Amino acid sequence: MRSTPKSRNPRKAALLALPMVAGLLLAGCSSSDAPKEDVQAEAATNSAPLFAELPEAVQKAGTIQIGSAIDYPPFEYYEENGDLAGFEYELSKELEKQLGVSFKWNNASFDTLLPALTTKRYDIIFGAVNDTKEREESFDMISYLQSSQGLVSKAGVDTGIKTVEDLCGKSIAAVRGGIQPQYLEERSKVCVTDGMKPIEVLTFDGNSQEQLAVKQGRAVAMLENYPTAAYFAKNSEGSLEVVPDLQVEKRFFSMVLSKEQTELRDVLQKGWQAIIDDGSYDEILKKWDLDAIGIKTSVVNPVSEGIEP
Structure with a gap:
């Protein structure tokens, strides 16, 4: 097991958070000059199972912006060399295979994350967020783990x-x-x-x-x-x-989206269910000795649905 990391160097964090393609705006509020025909062609050629179901803006950007407090092992954290690590980071790599786009991780203080989601600074919040009735009243939550x-x-x-x-x-x-x-x-x-x-x-x-x-x-x-x-x-x-x-x-740990992002929400829920069903989810949890708190079904707003861990 890795040792608890020291405080993250801000310069390294900024470098790690650079966009994968220069000039991309935040996916949640970005626009692109790419013609619709090009997007349709990409959807036809991208072999990822869920790419064609993603919102067009996400397909154009090729990234989904994550807001997260990246100082929280074993969920997500920076190693001494500046690399991102943690079981949630590893789960996100499996989701990328289903979606055909990459996640861009943005580090911030935990108490700023949900307010920033309302201003569309991020597309999603991912990182040990406990699902509550109060949070589901303001946001949509996709369960992926017991807590x-x-x-x-x-x-x-x-x-x-x-x-x-x-x-x-x-x-x-x-x-x-x-x-x-x-x-x-x-x-x-x-x-x-x-x-x-x-x-x-x-x-x-x-x-x-x-x-x-x-x-x-x-x-x-x-x-x-x-x-x-x-x-x-x-x-x-x-x-x-x-x-x-x-x-x-x-409770449940859940991925968080604004209630306006219904299309992206539904695709992400399918992505979670896909990696649960194909076994990659269980494999990662076992690696981190967390298989006892895994779930079998990913649900949108489980608290509101009356589902308990």
Whole structure:
């Protein structure tokens, strides 16, 4: 397993994010001078199973713009040499084979991603986004993995955390913009209602800051998506450990699109189902020891459909 990467060099990140073809505008709001006949010819010759079903603007651009916080192993992250890595990145390469276009990854702070999608800066958001009813009210979500939340504490320290009730009165770290601080704030209200002390919720811009807060003792534990919690603990050189036998908030991880992008949404859902059915999806999850949280059917807006992990 790879070690937890250091903070990404902005210059390297910018270089990695350069468009594959100079002059391409963002796919979500781009236009092209290519004649319609040329696009039709490309659709006829591109052998990818789903290329002909993509929106014409995406066919012209040849790329789909992804917004993602690329500091989140094992989902997606930069290796020391600047290469993009992670199981979601590997899954995206399998999707490219189905779609016949490439994904362009754009790195940004997690809490800026959904607002940027509404302004069409990106075509999709992809990267450990938990599916919720509230998010489905504003965006369309395509499920591709089960999710739950786990707690990470300083190794060798008795946190006294064995149940969710034990979080009351303790300082817990989380990354700003995710569901983790929302969950902690709601749980804190329950603590107060039950006559216990509230949770002190400490929020940070990124994962390195929340880990540091735990290591320095400012936070008793941090709340993270379980695959990442396990990864951070495993690659902390013995300084962190997962709080055993306690996972909360079981949900789906989903790819996010604006509700205007119905055509692209439906093609992407077909792409996910295709790689699930052909076995490439399971192969990647097994490689990363994540096959236990794989799904058999990709669904658009599963929460609204009443589907549970």
